[in-house]
Amino acid sequence: MSENTDCTRRDFLKLAGTAAAVAAVAATVPGMVGEAQAAELDLVTKRQTGVYAADANPKLYKARKSQENPMVQKLYAKDGFLHDGPTGHKAHLLLHTHYFDRSAGVKALKAKGIKLKA
Amino acid sequence: MQDMEKVMMKGSAPKNIDPTKFSFVQVDAAKCQACGTCDDVCKTGAIQAVGKDEKRKVLDPAACVNCGQCLVNCPYGAIYEEISFVDEVFKALKDPNTVVVSMPAPAVRYALGEAFGLPAGTHVGGKMHAALRKLGFKLVWDNEFTADVTIMEEGTELLNRVKKPSHGAPLPQFTSCCPGWVKFVEAFYPELIPNLSSAKSPIGMLGALAKTYGAKQTKTDPAKMFTVSIMPCIAKKYEGLRPELAASGYRDTDVTITTRELAYMIKKAGIDFKSLKDEAADPILGEATGAATIFATSGGVMEAALRLAYEVLSGDKLKDVDLKGVRAHEGIKTASVDVPKFGKVNVAVASGLDNAKKLCDEVKAGKSPHHFIEIMTCPGGCVNGGGQILNPSVLVGDSGCRKVFAEINKRLAMKAQA
Ligand code: SF4
Ligand code: SF4
Numbered sequence: 001m002s003e004n005t006d007c008t009r010r011d012f013l014k015l016a017g018t019a020a021a022v023a024a025v026a027a028t029v030p031g032m033v034g035e036a037q038a039a040e041l042d043l044v045t046k047r048q049t050g051v052y053a054a055d056a057n058p059k060l061y062k063a064r065k066s067q068e069n070p071m072v073q074k075l076y077a078k079d080g081f082l083h084d085g086p087t088g089h090k091a092h093l094l095l096h097t098h099y100f101d102r103s104a105g106v107k108a109l110k111a112k113g114i115k116l117k118a
Numbered sequence: 119m120q121d122m123e124k125v126m127m128k129g130s131a132p133k134n135i136d137p138t139k140f141s142f143v144q145v146d147a148a149k150c151q152a153c154g155t156c157d158d159v160c161k162t163g164a165i166q167a168v169g170k171d172e173k174r175k176v177l178d179p180a181a182c183v184n185c186g187q188c189l190v191n192c193p194y195g196a197i198y199e200e201i202s203f204v205d206e207v208f209k210a211l212k213d214p215n216t217v218v219v220s221m222p223a224p225a226v227r228y229a230l231g232e233a234f235g236l237p238a239g240t241h242v243g244g245k246m247h248a249a250l251r252k253l254g255f256k257l258v259w260d261n262e263f264t265a266d267v268t269i270m271e272e273g274t275e276l277l278n279r280v281k282k283p284s285h286g287a288p289l290p291q292f293t294s295c296c297p298g299w300v301k302f303v304e305a306f307y308p309e310l311i312p313n314l315s316s317a318k319s320p321i322g323m324l325g326a327l328a329k330t331y332g333a334k335q336t337k338t339d340p341a342k343m344f345t346v347s348i349m350p351c352i353a354k355k356y357e358g359l360r361p362e363l364a365a366s367g368y369r370d371t372d373v374t375i376t377t378r379e380l381a382y383m384i385k386k387a388g389i390d391f392k393s394l395k396d397e398a399a400d401p402i403l404g405e406a407t408g409a410a411t412i413f414a415t416s417g418g419v420m421e422a423a424l425r426l427a428y429e430v431l432s433g434d435k436l437k438d439v440d441l442k443g444v445r446a447h448e449g450i451k452t453a454s455v456d457v458p459k460f461g462k463v464n465v466a467v468a469s470g471l472d473n474a475k476k477l478c479d480e481v482k483a484g485k486s487p488h489h490f491i492e493i494m495t496c497p498g499g500c501v502n503g504g505g506q507i508l509n510p511s512v513l514v515g516d517s518g519c520r521k522v523f524a525e526i527n528k529r530l531a532m533k534a535q536a
Pocket of ligand 2 (some may be wrong): 353
C-alpha cells in the first residue's frame, strides 16, 4: 500500500489547505475551514439532540421546571437555608457577585497597533 | 507535558496565580503548521500570526477569554493547555482526611461517553456519578442542581428588572453563566457590566453552597472539603480562580478540571466505564430537573428561565414546556413570547462571540428591543465547549499522507521564502 492511500478526503483537504496557504492558492483555504466546521456541527447537533431528549425523559428528570425541584423548594422553604427567598439577603451574599472593568489591557494592545476583532 | 485525551497539558498551576495575567492555552510553535484555523475560530483576535513563518500565538491574556475554541479546532493538536489540576485531585482522593466533592456541569454528561466509545450525545449522567464514587469522591454533588438554583436567582432578578429597571440594573439583562462571555464583557464592553445578571454561574453557586449549606446538611467540616468543578470548559478554570469567589469563607471551588481530564482519570484508575450501572447524585445538592440539563446547549438557559418567568408573570401553569422558539442550534435567535396578564417578553439567544458582539452593539446604541439575552461563547453552547472530548474528525491523523504533505509544505515554504 502506498502512503497516499490512507488519506481521507478530509485529511487531504486540510493538508492541501495548509500547502495551499503557503503557496497562496487562497481559494482552497475557505474550503478547508468549511469542511472542518461542518464536521464539528454534526457532532454538536448529536450532543444537542441528546440534551433535549434527556429533558423530555421522565426516567432521567422527573420534573422539567426548576421551581418544581423538591431540593430547590427545600433550600428556599420558610424554615430553609435561604428562607428569605431568591435574591434575598443571604442569597445575595452567597449566590450573587460583581464584575470588573478589564478593558485597560485590551486598550493597551490596541494602542500598540495590534488589531483585535472586538 | 502530559497527553490527556489528545490534548497536551503542561502541568499544575503555580501557587497563587493571578488568572488575569495567565494564558490558559498556548500554541506549541514546533507543531503549528500556520494553517490559520485557530485565528478563524477565535472571535476576539487574541491568537495571531507572529514572525516570518506566521506561526500562531496567543498574544496576550488580556484579549483571550480562555474559551479553548482554538484548541479544539486545531487540526494538528498544536495548542496545549497551560494548567491541569488532575494531580491535585488524585492527591486529595488519596488523603483520608479530605472530603472530595464532585461538581460536574450539565454538558459533561453528553460528551464523556465518547471517550469510551459511546455514540456522541449519549446521556451518561448515571455512569458518571458511579465513576466519581469509584474514583473516591465522597460527596457526589451535581452542578445541575445549581443550574436550577440559577434559574430561581437569575429569573427572579429578571422579574425585578422588568418591574423596575434602574441605572444599576437596566434592561436587557444578559446571562452570566458563561465565563468566556463574562470576561468578554469585562474586557471589550465594560459599559455593559450593569446589564450582566449579578447571579453567579451554577458552579459559582455550588461551590459557595457546598461549603456552607452542604457542609451543615452532611455534618462535614468545610475546612476538610475539596471541591472539584468538572467542566466542558477551559474558561471555567479561569472562573474558579477568581479571587472574589470565596463567599463560603474558603475557596468556593478548589480546582477545576475538564471533561477530557475526567475521562483521563477514569481510564487511569482502570474503571470500566461502559459497564457501570447508573447511579444518582447525592440529593442535597444533586437533584435536578430537565430545565437544568438544557443549560448544556445554546438556548437552554433561556428556555429554563422562561419556564419560570411565564408562571410568575401570568400566575398560570405553563402547560407545554417545550419552548422550541428559543432552541438555537447556532448563531442568533430572537423570539417574542406571549405571556398572559403581562404581554410580550422579548428574548434573544446567541452563541459565538461574533454574534454576541452584534447584540452588544445594539444594546450599547440603546436600540435593543429585548428583555433578556442569553450568550454562550462556544458555537452551539457548552456541549461544544473547549474542554470537551475532541471531535475525532478535526484532528489530522498521523497517517502517511501527513508526512507527504509535510514534505510538500516544507518545499513550498522554502519556495515562498526564496
Ligand atoms: S482560547 Fe478562545 S479567546 Fe483565547 S485565543 Fe483561543 S479562541 Fe481566542
Ligand atoms: S459556552 Fe460553555 S464551554 Fe464555552 S466558554 Fe461558555 S461556559 Fe465554557
